[in-house]
Amino acid sequence: MKVVVARFAAVGPSSFHGLAEHLESGFIGLKFSILSSLAVKKVLMVTINNLFSSINIRGVDFPNRIVVPPMCQYSAHKGLMNNWHLQHLTQMGLSGAGLVMIESTAVEEIGRITNHCVGLYDDDCKNSIKTILDEVKKLSLPSTK
Numbered sequence: 001m002k003v004v005v006a007r008f009a010a011v012g013p014s015s016f017h018g019l020a021e022h023l024e025s026g027f028i029g030l031k032f033s034i035l036s037s038l039a040v041k042k043v044l045m046v047t048i049n050n051l052f053s054s055i056n057i058r059g060v061d062f063p064n065r066i067v068v069p070p071m072c073q074y075s076a077h078k079g080l081m082n083n084w085h086l087q088h089l090t091q092m093g094l095s096g097a098g099l100v101m102i103e104s105t106a107v108e109e110i111g112r113i114t115n116h117c118v119g120l121y122d123d124d125c126k127n128s129i130k131t132i133l134d135e136v137k138k139l140s141l142p143s144t145k
Helices: 083-093 123-139
Strands: 003-009 015-024 027-035 041-047 055-057 060-062
Touching (some): 083 123
Parallel strands (some): 003 027
Antiparallel strands (some): 003 041, 055 060
């Protein structure tokens, strides 16, 4: 079994300090030193073998355990998705990830982070999301959810 080990150490002002890689006895070791104002140490271990294995969650089959998280794009106009979202989400859909999530979506116009965030507060917003996602599904890898 191969394991990726990443160690994050927060010890000072906010900045990225260094990256070291080394391979030994079937393990891949990644050490990150992150300097920030919080004195927190975390160890993260992920098994590579499981990362690429399929999984079923509540009746939905995923080809792997790679997930593209929601990312704010700040590219909507009046809360509506547009060609930028089509391009971005299609690229993510072709990445090979098992699951791609759309960006955070405000359920009220006043709840958007900026004026350029996606909304789901009226029929126009709903229709723009449906149009983009229908097209993204056609263009993405068949196994991507």
